[in-house]
Amino acid sequence: MTENTVKPIIGLIGTGVMGKSMAGHYLKAGYEVHVYTRTKEKAQDLLDTGAKWQESPGALAQQCQVIMTMVGFPSDVEEIYFGENGILAMAQPGSYLIDLTTSSPSLAKRIYEEGLTRQLFALDAPVSGGDIGAREARLSIMVGGSSEVFERMLPLFQYMGTNIVHQGEAGAGQxxxxxxxxxxxxxxxxxxxxxxxxxxxxxxxxxxxxxxxxxxxxxxxxxxxxxxxxxxxxxxxxxxxxxxxxxxxxxxxxxxxxxxxxxxxxxxxxxxxxxxxxxxxxxxxxxxxxxxx
Known part of the structure; x- marks a missing residue:
């Protein structure tokens, strides 16, 4: 993903304390950003600055080449990825799936393996640094998954963090x-x-x-x-x-x-x-x- 590469459309699911800042960085950098969160009002500031609203995780996944998730609990991750109209079912082949939620290592492996069967490339990439780190784009990002996919996504990670380390295979980030x-x-x-x-x-x-x-x-x-x-x-x-x-x-x-x-x-x-x-x-x-x- 070089300077001359067409910028991918980014989707972000979860616009809470952390996700809101992350989406904001991509908007400022000129990316087209689609968002979804359970309570639309929480995304209003992002919508006012140019983000596009989608009515469900699946609808968002259909529109985006890079789908990032930042939700609360492993049960939320499982629902938005494995649901009938979830990300895995609806994302276009060739898309990249990046779960930024702190979640279960075993669930990260399931997403990775199921993604490969659908030509989807998943990384587990939990972050540390809190609201300040997210706001100032200096999070630590711990990444599990394919090293090749990590290298492709590294330029996007650099909009969010400063300490970005590939830790190993799927689940290693978690x-x-x-x-x-x-x-x-x-x-x-x-x-x-x-x-x-x-x-x-x-x-x-x-x-x-x-x-x-x-x-x-x-x-x-x-x-x-x-x-x-x-x-x-x-x-x-x-x-x-x-x-x-x-x-x-x-x-x-x-x-x-x-x-x-x-x-x-x-x-x-x-x-x-x-x-x-x-x-x-x-x-x-x-x-x-x-x-x-």
Whole structure:
């Protein structure tokens, strides 16, 4: 896909916190973009800036050469790909299917294998970086599938991210995202506990951050979500409900491999307590509310 190549028509299913920014980057770059989401009003800003609305995933798939999906749960992925009028049934042969959802590695393999029987080329490409990374086009993108297909799609990935790595065969992107979520889960507990401790010790948490975020304790969550916790800003960059979903996928995959993950098990139990408090729609930094009670 060089400068002189005709730009493919891009379809994006799911225009939430992340998907909206992704579609916006392609519109700004001059691509024809078609969108679908369950609630049309959520896509209105994109429609106002030139995106074209489609009434279903299948209708979108018929119109686009590159179909990207960014939805909530593996059950959503399965429905929009394998449904009677879903993407796999309706996409034109030769199309590229890119699932950006954090989903099940085994489901990614099913999409890849079924796609090949229909001359469709699938990649699993979950992302990390939250709302800020999506907005600023500096996501980390972890890709599984054919290396040849990855190279063809790399120019499109570069509109969304800066750290784009082909991890291996189908499902490898999802496994890598599980590694990412496992690391975040335990780190988030540490960030929250550190800031609660600082507050209880009578320190200024903002001043504490200045000392610890550039040292050995430094992390993306500490620098980006720590200030939100201090400001009581629990708006979602990434929803609690989706993080719980990711942790369940990781624990299920780990169980299948005979791996014990005690830190992740604890983090999941804490986030489930947080969700029971009515915080499912909050950002993951809302764990601060549970520990700071």
């Amino acid at each position: 496994h890598t995202k599980m590694c990412n979520q496992i690391a975040i889960a335990s780190n988030m507990m540490g960030v929250v506990e550190a800031l609660v401790y600082a507050k209880k010790a009578g320190l200024d948490p903002t001043t504490v951050l200045k000392s610890i975020e550039t040292g050995a304790a430094g992390s993306w969550s500490l620098s980006n979500l720590g200030p939100r916790m201090i400001a009581d800003n629990f708006a979602p960059g990434f929803y609690v409900k989706h993080f719980i979903k990711d942790m369940k996928i990781a624990l299920q995959s780990a169980d299948e491999m005979g791996v014990e993950l005690p830190g992740l098990t604890l983090a999941k139990s804490l986030y489930e307590q947080l969700a029971a408090m009515g915080e499912e729609e909050s950002g993951t930094q809302a764990l601060y509310k549970l520990i700071n009670k």
